[in-house]
Amino acid sequence: MIRHRPVRSAALALGTAWVALAASVPAGTPAAAAPPHRVAPLPAVAPRAETAPLHDDEAGGNADADDPAIWRNAADPGRSLVIATAKEGGLRVYDLDARQVQSLPAPPAAGPGDAPGRFNNVDLLHGLRLASGRADVTVTTDRGHDRLRIHRITPGRPGGPLTDITDPAAPPVFSAGQEEINDQNTAYGLATWTDATTGRAYALVSRRNRTTLALLELVPTPAGTVTYRKVRTLDLPSSFRLPDGTAWTPCGEPGELPQVEGMVVDPANGMLYAGQEDVGIWRLRADLRSAPALVDRVREYGVPAAYDEETEECAAGADPGFGGSRLAADVEGLALLTEPGGDGYLLASSQGDDTFALYDREVGDANEYEGGFRVTAASAALDGSEACDGAAVLSAPLGAKYPHGLLVVQDGHDTPVDGERESTNFKFVPLDGVLDRVED
Template identity: 70%
Template structure:
């Protein structure tokens, strides 16, 4: 999860500009980004998971990214599989109760980075030597590797069974010393090519713009490994209409990274969220030219990194940003309706979600947005949301119109001084009703 940051660029500059305008022509004051966010429809969650705490007492567990697995034999016993970083994986039932905890592996050397599960996605029907299986695929950011767990609902030890081959290689680094610098695997999306039946993982690199295409390869012993097919580097600087070059502000040495990703299987398109830039549309085989389908509001705003505050101080907004996303752009997921539906994106900076046409014609028009608010004093909303996952269609008695699971970066109430996170379960039908009004 990206560290929660204040809205530090276009929103701040635009607010100040509007204040000046209001002083001159009060009756003509225009709404700003905060007003736009408040104007969006609000939905509430039906359930939430137990709070995770990112400290020693809480096992350094930090909610990040969910995936939804439908149990074909009994949809009411479907599962949500979610990452908790150093806390590993959490498996929840549809009442948001914990079913299983999976601990990330360690090298056994105290000075090495610990295992840290960052993002998760599913592969359905992968042919293993033991038969076809559904897998949960996870980026282990601590070890720069992918991890694989077979989903076996009847398994005595829990529904997830580790089938990671013992010799899986690092994805982006040569050795453990490089891995310990933590420019490692980060975001994740899976894809099965219908033409060949081969399954892949698309993986981004932390603090870099690189995305790698990995082919998943079952072994003769029933485990899974992978090989790198190709990589793609997205831009780290951008030419603006005024002729200037803009580079997103970050800590020294950091490039604008990608985390949220999803592949549309209908047309083999990867959507990738470059956090401080916007959403890219890319061929899932990483061939061809990427297209930026929407930008964050802060796009093009010059900023200077302050080492004392560890924040970026913005300059004047030249007005080249988008209207629907406030950095960071985070979790991406698909809301599928046959050949139609939506691409859903988490606009982390203003606690909203944006919907775009799931469009094979390469347009991806914006169709609306929403917020997730508090249901009552116990069940709060979702703030600074990172990962999101949607399942469209009947999912048992609880969610006959589908389920949306989102990360909540500020789960409340929380004891003072403890970073509290979790996941919210939202009726997807309610979301679609609200957006269509």
């Protein structure tokens, strides 16, 4: 999500960055800043395909591309699918040529004046136990109704592969009632996780405009639907003690706290990575039973700013140099790139400078930064990705089109623009091109 953030200082605008990595500091207590250095230009990769543009207006169905997930068809990898959220436009399903194969609307408003359904983030669960047997499903945060929506994936099904199996009695995730739901401090970011020890399936959900994370267990019903129960919650810090002894709180609209959206769980070790948009990337156990550790910070970390009600923007003060050098607020989509042998990367979208950062997956290596890249235009008709909200990556072969895997990224400023209408969409990038450039 693009939010109001402090204007960058002159030093940042000129490309000067500050190194201040904190792989294992206590929550809210960063290490001292290191001297500044110049950041080398990042390599560029190009997409092979893009989805049709979505328009967030009445004529376009109030559809806005946000977050993708990649489902691999094990029986026929070339017929795998990309499932993506379109906010009030619901869910979209695409084939590997980026052609739409299904569109599911978000649920309508509960009543007159109530918030309509709004699908924010999506993730997958493989082999979820249902009353009728095991199945692959999508899990989506419905920000408009403060609920999770679960869809079964059935390839080749007439009418489209997704079927809604959400239990009608599924409760709000955070809100006590409809009035609170309408305030829209609701279910937002999402990551799914299956506990390897118990086999139980979970969704980790963040709350919009708050720092709260909730662990929800998915529960099948005898009717063949799926509901969920809240196991526990955890609040990330909303203010931070800086190395100079001062306190800092990220700037935002009155009453808003620094929220989390991008999240992913590493199944190899059960660690959750959560992107607090104006702060950085946190690492903690997916069961929410450990103290969070800050893996990296955005460059704007620690920059004092004040919200201006007239401009609805944050006016920034002098940069004290406590931020990181790899990410520009907001830190957005997080995804896990797994390579043969279990190695791989944590991928993060650096929305503020249109780049992507890769970190080592190994916690013992302190999730060391390994490199970054940009997704740039392949041609005049096929542009790159700017202001990326969500990303998904799969390193398994996906037929002849993507034999080494696929990266899908949201493009927050799709071009060429259709008249005065802003548009968004998703870019499909061959994964071998990403790894070849980053590992050179």
